[in-house]
Amino acid sequence: MAGGAVAGDSEKAYTANFTWYMFFSCTVAASGGALFGWDNGVTGGVVSMKGFLEKFFPDILTRETTQVGDLYCTYDDQRIQWFTSSLFLAGAATEISGTTARLNRKYGRKFVMFASGVMFEIGAILLAAAENYVMLILGRIFLGIAISFASVSVPMYNSEMAPPQLRGRLSQLFQVILTFAIFAAQVINIGTEKLYPWGWRLSLGLAAVPATTLLLGGIFLDDTPNSLLERGHPEKARRVLEKIRGTTEVDEEWADLLEKAELAKLVTNPWTLLLFHKKYRPQLVCAACSTLFQQWTGINTIIFYAPQLFLSLGGSRTDSLIATVVVGLCNHFSTYVSFWSADKFGRRFLFLQAGVQMLIALLVIAISLALMNPAPTWLGWYIMAFILLFDSAYAWSWGPLGWVYPFEIQPLETRPAGGAVASLMNLLFSFVIGQTYLSMLCTMKWGVFLLFAFCVLAMTVSVALFFPETKGVPIEDCPFVFKKHWYWKKFANIKDPQSLQERLVEQKKAAEKGGTAETGMSNGLDGETTSEVEMRRAEQ
Numbered sequence: 287m288a289g290g291a292v293a294g295d296s297e298k299a300y301t302a303n304f305t306w307y308m309f310f311s312c313t314v315a316a317s318g319g320a321l322f323g324w325d326n327g328v329t330g331g332v333v334s335m336k337g338f339l340e341k342f343f344p345d346i347l348t349r350e351t352t353q354v355g356d357l358y359c360t361y362d363d364q365r366i367q368w369f370t371s372s373l374f375l376a377g378a379a380t381e382i383s384g385t386t387a388r389l390n391r392k393y394g395r396k397f398v399m400f401a402s403g404v405m406f407e408i409g410a411i412l413l414a415a416a417e418n419y420v421m422l423i424l425g426r427i428f429l430g431i432a433i434s435f436a437s438v439s440v441p442m443y444n445s446e447m448a449p450p451q452l453r454g455r456l457s458q459l460f461q462v463i464l465t466f467a468i469f470a471a472q473v474i475n476i477g478t479e480k481l482y483p484w485g486w487r488l489s490l491g492l493a494a495v496p497a498t499t500l501l502l503g504g505i506f507l508d509d510t511p512n513s514l515l516e517r518g519h520p521e522k523a524r525r526v527l528e529k530i531r532g533t534t535e536v537d538e539e540w541a542d543l544l545e546k547a548e549l550a551k552l553v554t555n556p557w558t559l560l561l562f563h564k565k566y567r568p569q570l571v572c573a574a575c576s577t578l579f580q581q582w583t584g585i586n587t588i589i590f591y592a593p594q595l596f597l598s599l600g601g602s603r604t605d606s607l608i609a610t611v612v613v614g615l616c617n618h619f620s621t622y623v624s625f626w627s628a629d630k631f632g633r634r635f636l637f638l639q640a641g642v643q644m645l646i647a648l649l650v651i652a653i654s655l656a657l658m659n660p661a662p663t664w665l666g667w668y669i670m671a672f673i674l675l676f677d678s679a680y681a682w683s684w685g686p687l688g689w690v691y692p693f694e695i696q697p698l699e700t701r702p703a704g705g706a707v708a709s710l711m712n713l714l715f716s717f718v719i720g721q722t723y724l725s726m727l728c729t730m731k732w733g734v735f736l737l738f739a740f741c742v743l744a745m746t747v748s749v750a751l752f753f754p755e756t757k758g759v760p761i762e763d764c765p766f767v768f769k770k771h772w773y774w775k776k777f778a779n780i781k782d783p784q785s786l787q788e789r790l791v792e793q794k795k796a797a798e799k800g801g802t803a804e805t806g807m808s809n810g811l812d813g814e815t816t817s818e819v820e821m822r823r824a825e826q
Contacts (some may be wrong), residue, residue: 288417294500300450301538303533304449304452308532312444312459313459313463313531314500314502315447315503316459317496317500318436318439318440320435320464320499321469321500322433322437322495324467324470325373325433326467326468326492326586327468327471327472327614328469328492328493331472332475332489333370334765335486335489337484337485342416342422345363361727362724367722367723368721369419369422373426374714375430376426376428376429376431378434378713378714381434381710382710384706387435387706391702394517395443395510396508398436398438398439399503399504400503402432402433402500403497403503405431405432407427408425409426409427409428409429409492411425413425413426413491413493416487430713440460440707443510445457445752446511447510447530449530457462458621458625465618465621465681466618468614468616469814472613472614472616473572474809475607475610476604479604510526511524511526511530511545512543512547514526516547517801520544524540526654565777567777569692569700569704570777571752572698573692573705573708574708575711575748576687577688578694578715579636580684581711582719582738583644584648584742587723587738588677598617609670615676616677617685620680621681624686628686628687632757633691633753633755633756633757634754634755638746638750639671641742642677644679645739647673648735649674649736650672652739653671654668655671656774657731691753691756692705693705694756695765695767696764697785756766766778
């Protein structure tokens with residue numbers, strides 16, 4: 287089966303066959319998504335379990351059983367919010383420190399996946415064995431570090447192992463397994479909730495299963511050819527490339543990998559390039575907003591606190607867990623829609639369509655809660671219908687594409703930094719939402735859904751104005767879509783001698799024309815010679 291296009295030439299193709307080893311490697315690596323998914327799915331259910339509340343949060347259980355105070359405020363407790371959000375704070379701190387990026391570059395993708403599995407195992411053991419609040423927080427901190435490692439290394443591993451024609455789908459395996467893990471955790475919570483008073487320990491401890499899969503993958507899988515080249519192992523890199531492509535005819539792809547590896551060595555400080563050079567402002571803003579917008583849709587409030595919302599509206603404890611499972615099932619299967627439609631209709635279309643759908647759902651939820659006070663017994667299931675409408679739209683738009691888009695638009699020299707920024711914003715604002723949602727629900731009541739509706743409106747308008755389309759654009763050319771954008775073109779067209787991606791593309795074009803401009807291109811950009819670059823630097 288023929289491969290995809292080489293950089294800058296949609297007609298030229300690598301020789302790349304589908305191999306089961308490649309598919310197995312990507313699937314095992316994507317189990318890193320199960321770490322995040324399992325935690326998302328299990329946490330909300332565990333926090334509503336009677337045995338867990340009796341041991342760590344008895345005040346909440348008292349308010350719940352005696353119906354004292356406002357139902358919106360039953361779960362308003364800073365300690366329980368810290369239990370939820372401490373994971374994201376630990377993950378954000380790991381990203382800010384640059385630990386994940388440095389480990390990936392120095393020791394390779396599979397080492398970081400192995401380290402992620404180890405950290406998650408430790409966290410799962412601490413949580414399952416917890417006897418006090420401190421053990422709970424320590425366990426969550428270890429999980430946060432593990433998720434930080436996995437959220438960067440796994441997508442990078444899969445994108446580098448996959449053949450070009452399957453890169454889009456295999457890159458989304460992370461999100462598919464993540465949503466399946468959410469659903470599986472929610473199903474298991476229904477059973478463990480009946481194992482009073484220790485069922486919560488089983489729910490938290492079973493997180494060790496996907497962690498073990500990732501840990502073993504980090505031991506037995508091969509690292510990516512890109513990483514092996516980057517770390518000075520060209521012979522092994524060539525063998526792995528031939529193994530995952532199912533052929534020894536890999537000269538073209540191998541030559542491109544060598545060229546990009548040499549250019550990557552010139553990138554000494556991608557954080558500085560991304561954050562302080564005007565040329566990369568479009569990539570910085572779009573990468574940060576992609577995952578920031580993910581969180582301000584309000585999705586984590588649905589995943590984490592759906593059981594609490596359902597209980598607050600008068601549902602039973604078992605019914606609340608069943609309702610959460612229905613949400614998880616919808617979330618998982620709606621993710622497949624993006625597989626079919628993202629390359630057919632484009633990223634912008636899905637972002638904009640989902641924005642309208644989520645906005646309608648949030649407005650209906652807010653208005654219904656405002657008008658129906660006190661809440662009738664059927665209101666919980668009525669609200670659940672619109673939660674499903676909201677959740678399905680998120681699952682085929684901001685869920686997967688919020689991760690795909692910020693990586694697509696990065697040029698070679700800013701790709702590591704762009705990924706780190708996207709991961710950082712996701713973890714940071716997951717922390718903010720997790721730490722404040724229950725307090726906002728208590729203070730604003732139904733108005734909290736109006737807040738998220740306003741956020742969805744703002745992000746939809748932002749996409750319409752500032753997110754250029756990347757559908758059908760080769761990955762190497764995606765950064766250049768900003769050059770024709772009505773607003774970003776004033777930044778994207780700035781000439782920068784450190785723009786390695788532009789240098790690579792221009793060199794290829796010059797070579798195709800017979801190398802007439804090769805000497806000038808090798809030192810400058812957009813046709814500039816070395817002397818022209820030096821003159822411009824002097825003028826600056």
